[in-house]
Amino acid sequence: MTGTTSPSGAAEKVWPTVAVLGAGAMGSQIAGVIALSGRDVVLADTSDEALQRALATLDSRWESSVAKGRMTAQAKQDAYSRIRTTTDPVSGCVRADLVIEAIVEKLDVKRSTFEAVGAAVAPATVLATNSSSFVPSQIADVVPDPSRFLGLHFFNPALVMKCVEIISGPQTDPQLLETAVRFVEEIGKEPVVLRKEINGFIANRILGAVRDEAIRLLEGGYASVTDIDRACRTALGYPMGPFELMDLTGIDIGYLTKTARYEASGDPADAPSRTVAAKVAAGHLGRKTGRGFYLYDEQGTRLGEAPADDAPSTRSEGDRSHG
Numbered sequence: 001m002t003g004t005t006s007p008s009g010a011a012e013k014v015w016p017t018v019a020v021l022g023a024g025a026m027g028s029q030i031a032g033v034i035a036l037s038g039r040d041v042v043l044a045d046t047s048d049e050a051l052q053r054a055l056a057t058l059d060s061r062w063e064s065s066v067a068k069g070r071m072t073a074q075a076k077q078d079a080y081s082r083i084r085t086t087t088d089p090v091s092g093c094v095r096a097d098l099v100i101e102a103i104v105e106k107l108d109v110k111r112s113t114f115e116a117v118g119a120a121v122a123p124a125t126v127l128a129t130n131s132s133s134f135v136p137s138q139i140a141d142v143v144p145d146p147s148r149f150l151g152l153h154f155f156n157p158a159l160v161m162k163c164v165e166i167i168s169g170p171q172t173d174p175q176l177l178e179t180a181v182r183f184v185e186e187i188g189k190e191p192v193v194l195r196k197e198i199n200g201f202i203a204n205r206i207l208g209a210v211r212d213e214a215i216r217l218l219e220g221g222y223a224s225v226t227d228i229d230r231a232c233r234t235a236l237g238y239p240m241g242p243f244e245l246m247d248l249t250g251i252d253i254g255y256l257t258k259t260a261r262y263e264a265s266g267d268p269a270d271a272p273s274r275t276v277a278a279k280v281a282a283g284h285l286g287r288k289t290g291r292g293f294y295l296y297d298e299q300g301t302r303l304g305e306a307p308a309d310d311a312p313s314t315r316s317e318g319d320r321s322h323g
């Protein structure tokens, strides 16, 4: 179960059977990554429609990899045949060595799911959450053995993005972290360990700091949206500038993340900026609404910088003027 050597001498996989709870944007692709690594996967979702959509998405993505010569038809078929689906998350976990939860980002739903799963699985089963905002200690007290609980935070799209953050809770067994590092390496990803809980983990905190500085420069009148993005791309080698990225991911998503972080910490440095709050209040959320920091036409082609939005009348960020 933890990567030992079999009597035949062949190295066994770490956690050969994995249950993935939630077949949405993240769970479907996490299941795909794990199936590609040669492991058996049970993909569970309360919605049969979500399961069917997940299988269809994996099928079409892998089909296009086969067409481009990046994958053999046999590898596709093998990976596909390793994924079993169920609409009963608890029974789906019973035989798993590892359970990765990627369900809706609601703490009460995650806690009740882990309470039921924790009571049903074997004591050695490892339980992990893919949550972007909840740390292990917010959930682990509902399972019988919190030392077997950790965060495994994949990035979107999980089939492509290399990094997986391994998040240690205060009670997580240090040896479990080492095994998790081996597991992440075996599924072809790059593990990074967050040794102590902090909201936002590593990569998203750094991304947030860059975005905050970009907004500070914009609000101070030091440079335009276009030039700040251009500096990040051409001087720092970023594939996309911070404003381009916010428009792509949705300005409201970053706003909600910062609001949650501010509510948790009470630190004004964590609060959403005036600029972002104004865009959210105006409904200018980026590419999906045709206007964010840039303007887009119906086909999604960028037309140029959008004008600044008026500050909302009620501001959730207190008196801050940037960040």
Ligand SMILES: NC(=O)c1ccc[n+]([C@@H]2O[C@H](COP(=O)([O-])OP(=O)(O)OC[C@H]3O[C@@H](n4cnc5c(N)ncnc54)[C@H](O)[C@@H]3O)[C@@H](O)[C@H]2O)c1
Pocket: 021, 022, 023, 024, 025, 026, 027, 044, 045, 046, 047, 050, 089, 101, 102, 103, 104, 105, 109, 113, 130, 131, 132, 133, 153, 154, 155, 156
């Ligand atoms: N979307 C991202 O960019 C991203 C990136 C990293 C981590 N995450 C995290 O991954 C998790 C899932 O996010 P997502 O974007 O895939 O969400 P999503 O809304 O696309 O999918 C969630 C799925 O969970 C299912 N579900 C809800 N309650 C369930 C239950 N009790 N049991 C089983 N299935 C249930 C829903 O039917 C849905 O299919 C969240 O915790 C989020 O923080 C998201």
